[in-house]
Amino acid sequence: MDKPGLLVVGVLPDWDLEALAQRFTLHLLYEAPDRASFLAQHGPSIRAIATKGELGADTAMMDTCPQAKIIACYGVGVDAIDLAAARARGVAVTNTPGVLTEEVADMAFALLLATARAIPEGDAYVRTGTWPQQGPMRLTTRVWGKRLGIVGLGRIGQAIARRAEGFGMAIAYSGRTRKDVPFTFHPSPAALAPHVDILVVSAAGGAATMGLVDRAAIEALPHGTIFVNVSRGTVVDEAALIAALQSGRIAAAGLDVFLNEPAIDPVFATFPNVVLSPHQASGTVETRKDMGALMRANLEAHFDGRPLPTPVG
Ligand code: 8YV
Secondary structure, three states, rough: OOOOOOOOOOOOOOOHHEEEEEEEEEHHHHHHHHHHHHHHHHHHHHHEEEEEEEOOOOHHHHOOOOOOOOOEEOOOOOOOOHHHHHOOOOOOEEEEOOHHHHHHHHHHHHHHHHHHHOHHHHHHHHHHHHHHHHOOOOOOOOOOEEEEEEOOOOOHHHHHHHHHHHHHOOEEEEEEOOOOOOOOEEEEEHHHHHOOOOOEOOOOOOOHHHHOOOOOHEOOOOOOOEEEOOOOOOHHHHHHHHHHEEEEHHEEEEEEOOOOOOOOOHHHHHOOOOEEOOOOOOOOOOHHHHHHHHHHHHHHHHOOOOOOOOOOO
16 A cells, blocks of 8 residues: 655654654655745645644645645644644644653753853863963853743743752743742733843744744843743844843843744854854754654554644644
């Protein structure tokens, strides 16, 4: 029997491709020199789409793959998938929640520590070989005991808060609703901002959170705030973030996500006080294996007629 066609939108590790190839005929969109003609050629035989958080699936893709009745996302964020279009076409959407929560929270803390303690700067300084002549490096900023604000206290935000408790931090958060947690709630990022030393953004992306951390919120941050974003570039007013980096309102930033990834605003690379990460928060071998396994479990369940393990919506 012919294997169903699977459109693979973005690069996946070989272990996932090998496992997927046992059950599906793979069509690797990311290898196609001409995306439109590739979709026109293979679209009619595609029965499922495997995509990634940052790549998603738009209506044009769904239209060229009319037999695809499932979009399985390798990632928790489905903001780049047109969910309304999928629903209208009766296309199921799945994601990979849970398995990457702790990994992304680790990255938030790694960026927080790297920025506050200027770890890349110290590393570069030692490498210059001029430490003996130049003497001690500049002093950095304390993390433990500081006031941490978390924008979006979902699964990932709560995992960040658990880590912050270990650092003796005073934790406050903003979100759509107050949660049953022992942290201080503020109804918006702008209301939260004046009360933090460090702000971490971990809200889900999508239309509902577009520009959530707006200019008013950024301008309400105390001078010298440390800023971390592990959610989506769209959640933050990037022009306001850049202005705050220039003015020193934001003293340092650790950024895993940006607008227009991977062709991000080149100004970020000019800031010595910004630690840049190429959307890598879930990017460990262990977590990516778990994400791949969960994505495959969703695809297999769909074709076996079993309930989907992690449907969206
Ligand atoms: C990406 C992510 O999916 O889970 C998400 O929403 O953004 C990431 O885990 C990952 O980079 C795979 O491309």
